[in-house]
Amino acid sequence: MRWALADGWTITRRDxxxxxxxxxxxxxxxLFPVLITLMFGYLFGGGLNVPGGDYRSYLMxxxxxxxxxxxxxxxFAAVAADARxxxxxxxxxxxxxxxxxxxxxxxxxLLASALTLAVLMACGLAVGWRPEAGPGAAPAAVGLLLWxxxxxxxxxxxxxxRATGPEAVATVQILVWPVAFLSGVLxxxxxxxxxxxxxxxxxxxxxTAAAARELFGNPGWESGSVAAEYGPALAVAWPALLTAxxxxxxxxxxxxxNR
Amino acid sequence: xISVQDLGKRYGATPALDGLHLEVPEGTVxxxxxxxxxxxxxxxxxLTTLLRPDTGQARVAGLDVRTEAAxxxxxxxxxxxxxxxxEILTGRQxxxxxxxxxxxxxxxxxxxxxxxxERFGLTEAAARPVNGYSGGMRRRLDLAAxxxxxxxxxxxxxxxxxLDPRGRAEVWSAVRELAGQGTTVLLTTQYLExxxxxxxxxxxxxxxxxxxxxxxxxxxxxxGDRIEVVARHAGDLPAVAALLGPxxxxxxxxxxxxxxxxxxxxxxxxAVQALAEAGIxxxxxxxxxxxxxxxxxxxxxxxxxxx
Ligand SMILES: Nc1ncnc2c1ncn2[C@@H]1O[C@H](COP(=O)(O)OP(=O)(O)OP(=O)(O)O)[C@@H](O)[C@H]1O
Ligand SMILES: [Mg+2]
Numbered sequence: 193m194r195w196a197l198a199d200g201w202t203i204t205r206r207d208x209x210x211x212x213x214x215x216x217x218x219x220x221x222x223l224f225p226v227l228i229t230l231m232f233g234y235l236f237g238g239g240l241n242v243p244g245g246d247y248r249s250y251l252m253x254x255x256x257x258x259x260x261x262x263x264x265x266x267x268f269a270a271v272a273a274d275a276r277x278x279x280x281x282x283x284x285x286x287x288x289x290x291x292x293x294x295x296x297x298x299x300x301x302l303l304a305s306a307l308t309l310a311v312l313m314a315c316g317l318a319v320g321w322r323p324e325a326g327p328g329a330a331p332a333a334v335g336l337l338l339w340x341x342x343x344x345x346x347x348x349x350x351x352x353x354r355a356t357g358p359e360a361v362a363t364v365q366i367l368v369w370p371v372a373f374l375s376g377v378l379x380x381x382x383x384x385x386x387x388x389x390x391x392x393x394x395x396x397x398x399x400t401a402a403a404a405r406e407l408f409g410n411p412g413w414e415s416g417s418v419a420a421e422y423g424p425a426l427a428v429a430w431p432a433l434l435t436a437x438x439x440x441x442x443x444x445x446x447x448x449x450n451r
Numbered sequence: 452x453i454s455v456q457d458l459g460k461r462y463g464a465t466p467a468l469d470g471l472h473l474e475v476p477e478g479t480v481x482x483x484x485x486x487x488x489x490x491x492x493x494x495x496x497x498l499t500t501l502l503r504p505d506t507g508q509a510r511v512a513g514l515d516v517r518t519e520a521a522x523x524x525x526x527x528x529x530x531x532x533x534x535x536x537x538e539i540l541t542g543r544q545x546x547x548x549x550x551x552x553x554x555x556x557x558x559x560x561x562x563x564x565x566x567x568x569e570r571f572g573l574t575e576a577a578a579r580p581v582n583g584y585s586g587g588m589r590r591r592l593d594l595a596a597x598x599x600x601x602x603x604x605x606x607x608x609x610x611x612x613x614l615d616p617r618g619r620a621e622v623w624s625a626v627r628e629l630a631g632q633g634t635t636v637l638l639t640t641q642y643l644e645x646x647x648x649x650x651x652x653x654x655x656x657x658x659x660x661x662x663x664x665x666x667x668x669x670x671x672x673x674x675g676d677r678i679e680v681v682a683r684h685a686g687d688l689p690a691v692a693a694l695l696g697p698x699x700x701x702x703x704x705x706x707x708x709x710x711x712x713x714x715x716x717x718x719x720x721x722a723v724q725a726l727a728e729a730g731i732x733x734x735x736x737x738x739x740x741x742x743x744x745x746x747x748x749x750x751x752x753x754x755x756x757x758x
Contacts, residue, residue, distance in 0.1 A: 195554065202551045206537065206544075213539045213580060278535035282596065285499050287524040288552040450503045 196289040203283075203296025204303075207270070211304075221266065222308050225259040226315045232378060233319055250411050252312075252321040253333070253404035254377035257397050259312055260341040261372055263305040264348045269361045271297065271352025275449075284449065294446060298345045305341045309334065324409030333407035336427045340400045343431030346438035353445040377401050396434065399426030452477040452604055452635040453498065458507035459659075460493055467493040468504070469659035475652075477603075480626065480636040482650030482667075484643065484746075490659040491639035492532055495608045498637070499529045512604055528597035532608040534589045535596075536581050542568060542592050543577040549596050567595040571625070587618030594625060605629060607638045611645060623648055643746060647671070655750060663750045674746045678712040678722055681705070681735040691733075694725045712738050 211218040232255070233248045274280045283293050323330040351364065374392050375381070381392035392398060402423035405412040453475035460468040468490045475481040485491050496502040498511055500520040509516045512526040536545045543564055550560025568577045571591040581589060590610065597605060607626065611619040626649050630636055640646055646653045647667040654664040663670060680691050688708060692699040695710040702709070712718035715738045726733060741749070 199552055202548060206548055209544060210539050278531055278533050279537060281501055282535035284501055285524060285529045286552045450501060
């Protein structure tokens with residue numbers, strides 16, 4: 193148990209050292225969501241009206257949510273690259289706690305996402321977004337966002353262990369976009385054609401985005417929709433379900449590397 | 452030190468290992484020679500606990516690789532076929548990380564990393580990221596990573612493939628030094644010469660089985676160098692064959708006659724004299740070392756004959 197923590201920390205430090213070795217790339221990772229936010233906020237936002245507030249206040253909680261989804265790519269790409277390059281095998285041949293390979297990566301990625309979230313919140317404050325609800329609510333919103341990110345870690349690790357080729361990385365990079373767009377992250381699902389809207393409403397990202405809007409006290413469109421009714425409950429439940437499915441699956445995928 | 456009985460592993464319908472037996476006594480260097488796809492990497496991965504065998508038994512340092520994997524890992528070093536080091540970290544960061552993960556403790560890991568960098572001539576490059584290293588430097592770093600724990604058993608999977616002659620010589624001398632200190636080494640290679648240079652015992656494997664085993668000298672005696680004469684006229688072939696002795700083999704299409712040459716110089720001198728005396732005009736003459744392919748072909752032929 194002691195080694196599981198110590199080794200996990202060693203692996204986390206390795207990932208942190210990667211940021212230090214490539215500050216440029218890390219800065220791009222941090223600033224990419226900011227760029228996207230400015231793009232949507234100023235290029236598209238002008239043509240959109242949100243009841244009870246401006247589009248940028250509506251957009252920010254959605255962007256926070258989307259950033260958590262983008263974190264999936266980072267996890268997936270890093271896990272796949274390690275498996276492909278044999279580093280994972282080197283770790284597996286050492287007398288270290290085998291859980292550390294996964295837990296160390298998870299901790300580093302969660303930390304990276306928390307940092308990205310902080311940068312993006314600062315950017316939000318700069319463009320006029322404000323958490324309007326009580327002082328306890330904003331940390332709860334941040335908690336729910338990181339909870340979503342936590343659940344996506346296991347999905348990323350699972351996929352990264354199962355599909356190691358560079359083309360798989362590109363596929364995931366492309367697929368996160370429709371997944372993000374088909375949700376209440378950028379616009380209300382109510383404005384989408386029937387079945388697409390229903391799909392978007394049930395998208396786990398919609399739940400987290402709606403809950404974050406509610407907790408930050410930002411305007412929302414979703415009145416009457418599933419995500420609006422049960423937002424916070426779903427924002428807890430969806431990631432719990434994802435974790436319940438993909439945590440065991442990723443542990444199993446790791447164990448099955450010896451087949 | 453390494454004991455393998457009837458080991459089998461298949462991928463779908465392909466048997467990668469097919470009832471393999473191997474014994475490597477403590478303190479010896481054992482060469483595992485085989486062509487692409489023979490099952491060398493599969494065997495090394497099973498012995499280093501990375502892969503589970505389907506059938507059979509394998510023990511390393513007296514421990515079962517299947518049921519005592521964690522304890523096996525404390526006694527082995529692995530240098531895989533492809534360098535498995537972190538490309539973004541520096542050489543020193545890599546070794547310190549592997550040292551910590553081998554539970555040396557922070558201070559000891561730092562010291563061990565410095566020692567190994569020094570020993571493999573990487574001290575100057577230690578602070579540079581690995582993705583700027585040459586192939587040889589990377590291989591040496593990989594070798595250093597495999598030696599973090601001063602393991603009693605070391606596995607080297609094609610450690611010199613892709614290295615230039617100098618890099619190869621460096622790896623060879625490192626392996627010799629380790630062997631001199633009593634490390635048991637299992638080395639896979641595609642080069643007969645490498646096995647000859649390093650290994651006391653050699654097993655030749657093909658299609659997941661050991662097809663021949665012995666000292667390099669014994670194996671070479673089985674195959675041996677060959678003297679080759681290329682004639683100008685097909686009509687001369689029987690005469691040339693007669694000159695080269697009863698074991699001569701004629702390849703009429705290529706106008707070539709070859710025969711075993713235990714003594715390279717002697718065989719050449721004899722052939723030159725005999726051909727001159729007989730007044731036979733030839734196109735080419737030489738003594739050739741057998742390639743691994745030929746070793747295989749010959750050994751598998753022999754097996755079939757002796758069966
Ligand atoms: N992960 C895998 N999935 C499917 N087949 C595999 C896998 N790994 C190895 N094989 C097959 O098992 C056989 C033995 O492969 P192995 O890598 O052990 O050979 P090798 O002797 O190391 O070859 P090389 O000299 O090319 O490294 C080959 O036929 C290979 O195609
Ligand atoms: Mg191989």
